[in-house]
Amino acid sequence: MKENKLNQQVNSEDTEIVTSSGMDLGEKERAGSFFQQDNEIRFTRSLLNGVDILGTQEALKQYPEFREYLGKNFRLLGKAYPQDTEGGYFIRVKKGQTVALPVQTCLFLKARGFNQKVHNLIIVEEGAKVYLITGCSASKAAHEAFHLGISEFFLQKNSYLNFTMIHSWKEDISVKPMSIAVLDEGATFISNYVCLKPVKEIVMYPTAILRGQGARASFNSLILSHPGSLQDIGSRVVCQAENTQAEIISRAVSLGGKIIARGHLKAENKNTKAHLECHGLILSEKGCISAIPELETDYRDVDLSHEAAIGKIRKEEIDYLCARGFSEEQAQSVIIRGFMDVDILGLPELLRKEIDELEQKTLKGSL
Amino acid sequence: MIKIKNLSVEVSGRTILKDIQLDIPKGQILVLFGPNGSGKTTLIRSIMGFSGYQIHRGEVLFKGKNLLALSLEERVRLGLGIMYQHPPKIRGVKLHQIARHLCKDENKIRELAERLDLKDHLDRDINLDFSGGEMKRSELFQLILQDADFLLLDEPESGVDLENISLMGKALNDFLGQKEKSALIITHTGHILDYLKAERGCVLMDGKLWCMGDPKEIFQNIRTLGYEHCKVCHERK
Numbered sequence: 001m002k003e004n005k006l007n008q009q010v011n012s013e014d015t016e017i018v019t020s021s022g023m024d025l026g027e028k029e030r031a032g033s034f035f036q037q038d039n040e041i042r043f044t045r046s047l048l049n050g051v052d053i054l055g056t057q058e059a060l061k062q063y064p065e066f067r068e069y070l071g072k073n074f075r076l077l078g079k080a081y082p083q084d085t086e087g088g089y090f091i092r093v094k095k096g097q098t099v100a101l102p103v104q105t106c107l108f109l110k111a112r113g114f115n116q117k118v119h120n121l122i123i124v125e126e127g128a129k130v131y132l133i134t135g136c137s138a139s140k141a142a143h144e145a146f147h148l149g150i151s152e153f154f155l156q157k158n159s160y161l162n163f164t165m166i167h168s169w170k171e172d173i174s175v176k177p178m179s180i181a182v183l184d185e186g187a188t189f190i191s192n193y194v195c196l197k198p199v200k201e202i203v204m205y206p207t208a209i210l211r212g213q214g215a216r217a218s219f220n221s222l223i224l225s226h227p228g229s230l231q232d233i234g235s236r237v238v239c240q241a242e243n244t245q246a247e248i249i250s251r252a253v254s255l256g257g258k259i260i261a262r263g264h265l266k267a268e269n270k271n272t273k274a275h276l277e278c279h280g281l282i283l284s285e286k287g288c289i290s291a292i293p294e295l296e297t298d299y300r301d302v303d304l305s306h307e308a309a310i311g312k313i314r315k316e317e318i319d320y321l322c323a324r325g326f327s328e329e330q331a332q333s334v335i336i337r338g339f340m341d342v343d344i345l346g347l348p349e350l351l352r353k354e355i356d357e358l359e360q361k362t363l364k365g366s367l
Numbered sequence: 368m369i370k371i372k373n374l375s376v377e378v379s380g381r382t383i384l385k386d387i388q389l390d391i392p393k394g395q396i397l398v399l400f401g402p403n404g405s406g407k408t409t410l411i412r413s414i415m416g417f418s419g420y421q422i423h424r425g426e427v428l429f430k431g432k433n434l435l436a437l438s439l440e441e442r443v444r445l446g447l448g449i450m451y452q453h454p455p456k457i458r459g460v461k462l463h464q465i466a467r468h469l470c471k472d473e474n475k476i477r478e479l480a481e482r483l484d485l486k487d488h489l490d491r492d493i494n495l496d497f498s499g500g501e502m503k504r505s506e507l508f509q510l511i512l513q514d515a516d517f518l519l520l521d522e523p524e525s526g527v528d529l530e531n532i533s534l535m536g537k538a539l540n541d542f543l544g545q546k547e548k549s550a551l552i553i554t555h556t557g558h559i560l561d562y563l564k565a566e567r568g569c570v571l572m573d574g575k576l577w578c579m580g581d582p583k584e585i586f587q588n589i590r591t592l593g594y595e596h597c598k599v600c601h602e603r604k
Contacts (some may be wrong), residue, residue, distance in 0.1 A: 057390060125570075225554065279458075314455065315418060315475050316455045317455050317457050319417050319439065320451070320454060320457070321457075321460075321465070322439045322440050322443070323415060323417075323439060323443060323448075323449050323463050324443070324450075324468060324469060324509060324513065325440070325443045325444070325468060325469060327440050327515065328440070334460055334464070335457060335460065336457025337459070338457060338458060338460035338461075338464075338492070339458060339459050340459070341458065341459030341492075343459070
């Protein structure tokens with residue numbers, strides 16, 4: 001199962017697709033990798049002692065003490081989750097470890113009509129810090145396939161996780177990620193989501209529970225919706241402990257598809273602060289964006305806010321750029337690319353640059 | 368360089384400019400005064416070719432070409448440049464990105480950004496959270512990089528402190544003077560006149576041009592006698 005080179009595990013006809021979801025197949029600037037095709041885990045490797053990267057089932061065999069983690073966050077919220085999963089990744093960053101280069105994982109759909117169901121466990125131990133980039137994509141042959149990704153994040157005291165998920169599907173793929181993160185005292189969870197390629201349907205509502213004092217979570221999304229796509233995408237943060245902070249920022253552009261941008265911020269303790277921001281651009285008559293923000297609290301000493309704006313590109317902005325020598329077409333493209341600015345994602349420079357390049361390439365092809 | 372003949376302009380069905388006649392030769396600066404709502408910005412924006420300004424009648428010739436038949440983009444290519452009074456904020460579009468589109472010489476961009484105290488603004492979203500002075504410096508920065516031949520400046524000094532007016536005034540004067548550029552400048556405060564060699568000024572009121580003469584003299588009269596005097600003075604003449 002485990003060859004010593006990641007690029008040998010990806011069929012040559014799929015290389016471009018896998019790369020477009022953020023995977024560095026040469027592993028030059030990665031601290032470790034995981035690659036699963038359909039239900040087969042084809043590659044796992046950690047390049048650092050302080051980081052375990054394994055398939056979930058194998059990890060739970062090797063480390064029985066982590067078995068209780070499977071479904072733990074769902075039980076905490078009293079939520080059911082599918083049990084019939086095969087594969088998924090287990091990533092554990094040991095206490096105090098700082099992992100400078102990103103860890104990468106890829107969940108790839110290859111076979112026609114395949115139902116991929118994975119369960120991922122991500123454990124960041126006390127004081128540890130890690131960047132994780134997950135690419136989800138589908139081969140040209142994977143018609144009418146389905147991906148269900150359950151992810152449970154455990155952020156222990158004062159840990160830091162910067163998680164970036166890039167969805168690079170195609171028009172006949174349906175996707176349902178289910179994620180719950182639980183943060184202990186002083187932990188930080190930054191979750192970035194990028195979806196620029198067509199997809200049939202995505203329904204997701206990842207949740208972060210800030211149960212330790214001073215914990216902080218932010219969800220940032222860049223969504224491009226193609227004709228025929230339905231993307232029902234939300235984020236929820238529950239500020240359970242005092243002095244916790246949350247932020248949800250989304251930028252949605254519809255080229256003709258339907259986007260439902262949800263957001264839910266709940267303050268269950270005093271001195272909590274949370275902000276929700278959704279901006280949408282509709283570039284086609286057939287496009288549709290619904291922004292559904294929810295703020296909820298029983299407490300007085302909280303600061304919850306939201307702002308949402310949806311519309312077409314302002315003529316004034318196009319005129320301004322035209323007055324600087326851009327053609328009208330160039331001006332529109334510059335505005336859309338700027339609107340989908342990767343700077344809203346809380347990324348380290350290396351990933352920022354990589355994702356910016358991916359985005360520019362995809363947008364250029366789409367607009 | 369620019370000749371305006373009998374120009375009448377409507378905005379949302381209302382006539383704003385009536386039979387404007389104006390001639391600004393190469394190397395000349397014309398200062399445009401006028402009370403709020405008199406049509407100064409409409410004149411500048413109509414010359415530039417922005418949407419929403421219906422040319423009812425008249426002609427505008429620039430470098431011998433009929434400007435009104437050209438798109439905004441074509442007018443820019445021909446050498447028209449504008450400095451906005453209230454430029455829009457555009458999220459995610461960086462000042463540096465626009466600068467690079469206007470000028471391929473990165474050294475020139477850096478040097479000018481340094482001179483106009485905009486080094487730290489290059490990587491920021493254009494006009495987003497810029498102060499009034501920063502916006503105006505950024506507008507001037509873009510205009511100089513564009514190397515336009517005819518500059519339309521809409522209140523370049525409004526919202527700018529005296530120190531920055533001096534910084535901008537000197538940079539603008541150097542640019543205009545070096546290359547025999549022409550400009551049409553709207554001003555309310557007159558501060559910019561301290562830095563430029565402007566030979567002519569005129570007053571626009573009720574959509575018409577009322578007076579033509581030495582800009583400093585006109586400005587002094589407006590300060591002491593008000594705009595209404597311009598009408599009286601005009602009628603006397």
